[in-house]
Amino acid sequence: MALPPMLLPVFASLTLLGSPAPKYPADAIAPALRENAHAVVRAYDEVVTVKSASQLVKTVHKVVTVLNEAGSDDYGQLVVSYDALNRISYLHGAVYDAQGNLLHQLRPAEVHDQGMGSDGGSFMTDLRVRYADLRQPATPYTVEFNYEVVSENTLFYPNWQPQSAEKVSLEGATLQVVTPTALPLRFEEQQLPAGAASAPTVVGSQTTYRWQLPARPAVEEEPLAPSLDELLPAVRLAPATFEVQGHAGSLASWQSLGLWTYQLGQGRDALPPALTAKMAQLMVTAPDPRERARKVYELLQSSTRYISVQLGLGGWQTAPASSVASGGYGDCKALSNYTCALLKAAGLPAYVALVGAGTDHADVRPSFPSSQFNHAILCMPLAAHGATPADTVWLECTSQTDAFGYMGSFTGNRHALLLTPEGGRLVATPRYGAQANRQQRRTDLWLDAAGGAKATVRTRRVGLAQDLYAQLLHGADPDEQKKYVSNHLRLSHFTITNLRLAAATTPQALPAVVETLGLDLPAMATAAGRRLLVEPNVLGRLSALPAQVGPRQSPLALPPASLSQDTVRLHLPTGFRVENLPEPTQLTSAYGTYTSTCTALPDGTLQYVRQLETRRPAGATLPPAAYTEYQAFRRKISQADHAQVVLMKNDA
Structure with a gap:
């Protein structure tokens, strides 16, 4: 595949004498970009090429001048992750001294590969990383990286935020997205300056979108401010339609995303007959719906443990409830699905819900349906059992110690996507005053x-x-x-x-x-x-x-x-x-x-x-x-x- 000019390998530019020409001298950086900065992003050029509903390619050209030791650890090296659905085609790099002279060109043997591993107890994943370390003892110096990732998981389009941390300035950045016109791009712009976006262009069957950021000085986080991820210029991308390992879906709405996820888990809620009978007996011994749900939750906590499973489609498709019943473990999806099956057998309908969990995870952006979630929980409305519509029980199914019905700071005070047979519905988790x-x-x-x-x-x-x-x-x-x-x-x-x-x-x-x-x-x-x-x-x-x-x-x-x-x-x-x-x-x-x-x-x-x-x-x-x-x-x-x-x- 021919690369755009801005992504040509950095080591191709040679003088007639065979020595690389100087590139990115540090003294060419404008004084305003040096002020209060540990590093300067000289270029961050990203091209996203959508090949089909099931494949996209991301190429990145990144150049950073490290001004002092404080910026070296974060910007003198590069880490690129991959897994069974994302492969790295290449990763090249070079490092230059303060005058822009080539110090070292990254050799293949210096690109290390490391698995995130499966610890045999609580974590199973196919996630791996490749990383390159070009840190230098003397500053300033400049690193340049080129890499390409081919993704077979188009549920996730990459986001673009060239400046994402404090004390890092930006000299310039570009984003280009090329997609078949039949597969329209969905995007959400954040804090972009006027003129950053160009009008889409259509050539044949392809549509190209372009964005460009001019120079921006370094910023400092202010007290009690939102995360810089929410404040700095960004473009978030998402497909209209996607496909993951043969499972096609739509991101046109929360309803369609929820329906795709719900259908992935359909037919995976069957329990062993003995366990089904045990749950049915609760309708006699615990006629109060809330007390019955509490007993189901106590059974879950006393008989299962959490293991994170991130293997291919297993990142989104739940394991069968029967396997959780026999093995006694599962990830958040599997444990939530299992609990849902237990409650159903006990006469208590419930729904799995997707949520962006963690105090450092921003709440869902309701206006931009996309996969913004990292966790699954359970929602059990009690309105069907005579309670008020507001009387809903939320359950964290991965904890053996959490109180019944308590979400806390991990999943409370935010939105969740309820997965129902009719599709997804964005709802609020419990609000804590x-x-x-x-x-x-x-x-x-x-x-x-x-x-x-x-x-x-x-x-x-x-x-x-x-x-x-x-x-x-x-x-x-x-x-x-x-x-x-x-x-x-x-x-x-x-x-x-x-x-x-x-x-x-x-x-x-x-x-x-x-x-x-x-x-x-x-x-x-x-x-x-x-x-x-x-x-x-x-x-x-x-x-x-x-x-x-x-x-x-x-x-x-x-x-x-x-x-x-x-x-x-x-x-x-x-x-x-x-x-x-x-x-x-x-x-x-x-x-x-x-x-x-x-x-x-x-x-x-x-x-x-x-x-x-x-x-x-x-x-x-x-x-x-x-x-x-x-x-x-x-x-x-x-x-x-x-x-x-x-x-x-x-x-x-």
Whole structure:
């Protein structure tokens, strides 16, 4: 296949004397592109050629000048993945010094091949990578790579985002997509400058689409901003029709994508007769639908384990429910399909749902039907059983410890694609507000005359607030738990004398983790003559946000709504009395409410009570100008959190 001029091998350009001509000298980079940059993308030229509904070819020409050591690890080497449905035709490379002289041309033996492997326990995949390392000890230097990937999986078209990280500038980039006119391209543009897109051109039976990005300076991530993936220029591509190993489908709508995925799993829900009979018996022993579903979920958790399976079409087609029943394991699709079959046998219709899982995974873009998912869960509507339409049970089928019906931060607060016989339907997973993301802490603090203290702390975390601690409880040994807790205490000098984590339940059926903590605090108070100055808010201080320098560029993306309650009982050292208590504080804004009080109790102790309830105003993000207002709210909270109690030593 003839390559476009911009993708010709880099090592073909030779002078008459046989020495390569200098290329990409570093001093040719404009000063504005060097500013605040670790690397400069000199060129990122991608050509996507759609051969048919079942095959496409992607060729990439990438040139990056590494300006300093901080950019070397990320940009001095290249990793290209492949699997049973994607093969790498070639991978070439070269590296140049600061003046553009060729230092080294990548040899085939220097392109390493490594499998992501199957560990025999929790991960089975045909995914492999080829990687080339052209890092140099002296900077600046420039690397140039050319590679081609042939894909037999047209469910996924590549996305194009030449500048995708902070402190990396862009000199220029192009994207070209060539497709048969009978296979129209679907695309979604993001933050493109005016003139970046050219009008499609038709020659014979082929249509060509082109985009070009001009030079762009390096960017820095701003506090509480959306991911740079959502802010930097990009073009997302998708087919109208596709084919994977003989299974044809349409991406014209969420309905058609869901129908294709549903049909892949059709006929794979048969259970062994004995298990079907056992589930049918639950309709007698557990007539309440929710309680019956809970028993099914408990059976799932006690008899199966999760194994990730990513082998060819197995990345999308579920294993039969019968194989999960006999083997006791499966990936997210297989376990969800198996649970769906169990519920069906128990008289409880349910649906598998696809979701983009993980706190770092952006929510689905509803306006652009495409495969944006990485996980499968289960949805069981109870409306057919007399409950309200809103009373729907969602189940995470890969966990042996998750609470029944709880999605958490992994799959909650986002969209999912429900797979039904009629096709896909985009729906919302459970939304968790402040009451489902709360922390309640009680601290007893015994202060000594030198300013040291001992503390016992009991913290109850509920819902989203307990997610990480539940992972610690079920997946970490005591030393790992202690290390994590120690790294997340907002204290400068302390020793953990005791730590215990335990699971708990709540009336709202939300999971909870209770942490019991013992602390030695050698410098809890500051001595000033006969006085001790102590901040009673021991563990609940909220830091201020950095002030905005210059006009803010990014929208404001607030964390989930939460509720934090702290009660501190301060036991005074012998011979000391209260000289001054901080004034009560009450703050109210569009972003939440804050109160704190400190009072003397009849038994001679002091009680500090603090509550912060944050909220997220309507909309996923707020305009950049909102940061200043939110930063001011946080600054006032931080000031109040550092309020001091003044203790005076009694006269001898």
